[in-house]
Amino acid sequence: MPIPKAELHLHIEGTLEPELAFALAERNGVTLPYASVDELRAAQAFDDLQSFLDLYYACMAVLRTERDFEDLADAYLRRAAAQGVRHAEIFFDPQAHLSRGVGMDAVVDGLWRALSRSEETHGVSTRLIMCFLRDESAGSAMETLELARPYLDRITGIGLDSAEVGHPPAKFREVYEAAAALGLRRVAHAGEEGPAAYVTEALDVLGVERVDHGLRCMEDPELVERLVRERIPLTLCPLSNVRLRAVDVLEEHPLPAMLEAGLVCTVNSDDPAYFGGYAGDNFDAVRDRLGLGEDRLRELARNSFLASFLEDDEERRARYLAEVEAYEFPA
Ligand SMILES: Nc1ncnc2[nH]cnc12
Numbered sequence: 001m002p003i004p005k006a007e008l009h010l011h012i013e014g015t016l017e018p019e020l021a022f023a024l025a026e027r028n029g030v031t032l033p034y035a036s037v038d039e040l041r042a043a044q045a046f047d048d049l050q051s052f053l054d055l056y057y058a059c060m061a062v063l064r065t066e067r068d069f070e071d072l073a074d075a076y077l078r079r080a081a082a083q084g085v086r087h088a089e090i091f092f093d094p095q096a097h098l099s100r101g102v103g104m105d106a107v108v109d110g111l112w113r114a115l116s117r118s119e120e121t122h123g124v125s126t127r128l129i130m131c132f133l134r135d136e137s138a139g140s141a142m143e144t145l146e147l148a149r150p151y152l153d154r155i156t157g158i159g160l161d162s163a164e165v166g167h168p169p170a171k172f173r174e175v176y177e178a179a180a181a182l183g184l185r186r187v188a189h190a191g192e193e194g195p196a197a198y199v200t201e202a203l204d205v206l207g208v209e210r211v212d213h214g215l216r217c218m219e220d221p222e223l224v225e226r227l228v229r230e231r232i233p234l235t236l237c238p239l240s241n242v243r244l245r246a247v248d249v250l251e252e253h254p255l256p257a258m259l260e261a262g263l264v265c266t267v268n269s270d271d272p273a274y275f276g277g278y279a280g281d282n283f284d285a286v287r288d289r290l291g292l293g294e295d296r297l298r299e300l301a302r303n304s305f306l307a308s309f310l311e312d313d314e315e316r317r318a319r320y321l322a323e324v325e326a327y328e329f330p331a
């Protein structure tokens with residue numbers, strides 16, 4: 001069994017495997033702009049974040065009903081469980097569905113059907129994090145937060161994703177303030193393609209508690225010092241960084257240097273159906289290609305539970321942490 005871990009950076013729409021995409025296309029009478037699973041897989045060669053996002057949003061056309069979202073989440077949770085994920089904090093992008101005429105009820109009710117039975121079915125506890133698309137307006141984000149009000153008992157926090165450069169965190173100051181007033185936890189993508197200054201801004205202006213990616217913090221030594229001092233977790237996604245060309249090859253990923261610097265790093269899959277691996281595959285990749293040893297792998301797993309939003313269930317967090325410490329790596 002792989003080491004127990006929490007997955008903290010996972011877009012549920014990014015778990016749409018080509019096979020499921022075609023099955024849902026048929027069920028819903030939607031035509032994908034690809035003739036076959038193989039053709040769709042062949043389209044997964046990306047130059048940068050935007051080229052990925054174009055395919056990611058195109059494939060979402062097949063997600064139409066509550067049952068589609070339920071099936072999507074259930075398939076993810078099954079795969080995640082098999083890779084040692086014990087707890088998953090799952091992003092979803094409501095604006096990408098609302099704009100296609102799919103209601104918030106279909107999205108949240110569908111996801112919730114899978115999440116609410118996940119512990120029993122898959123042994124995975126879950127949280128939901130609603131992301132705003134940063135290349136949409138701040139007003140649209142605020143409207144989305146309003147639309148989500150009836151569902152806030154099922155939503156733990158908010159995040160910020162989509163095209164980063166040119167859409168700095170400060171654009172969303174008001175909506176983050178409103179979310180904080182509603183008791184929602186706050187995270188944001190920053191420093192994936194955007195500069196280190198976006199990470200600083202996400203901390204100072206949005207009050208985020210974790211930074212999604214945060215890779216480019218390494219360009220600002222003072223920021224690194226602050227992230228270490230304040231123990232702000234980073235949700236890194238190594239295979240994603242290679243596929244979106246944030247790093248040239250995995251062997252050049254800064255994760256070892258980040259751990260050496262004392263940063264609270266976690267390893268996650270981002271959009272596993274598009275980037276060639278789930279959480280356990282990312283752990284295997286950093287072990288095999290970055291030479292991380294057992295102590296570092298255990299540290300990454302420990303960090304994932306320490307960084308998770310389990311403050312309402314410290315008993316569970318303690319149980320997961322004990323599992324990490326007791327884990328014996330295969331010889
Ligand atoms: N890696 C990523 N960066 C920004 N937005 C995303 N949406 C889905 N995956 C994303």
Ligand SMILES: [Zn+2]
Binds near residue numbers: 009010189212
């Ligand atoms: Zn992401």
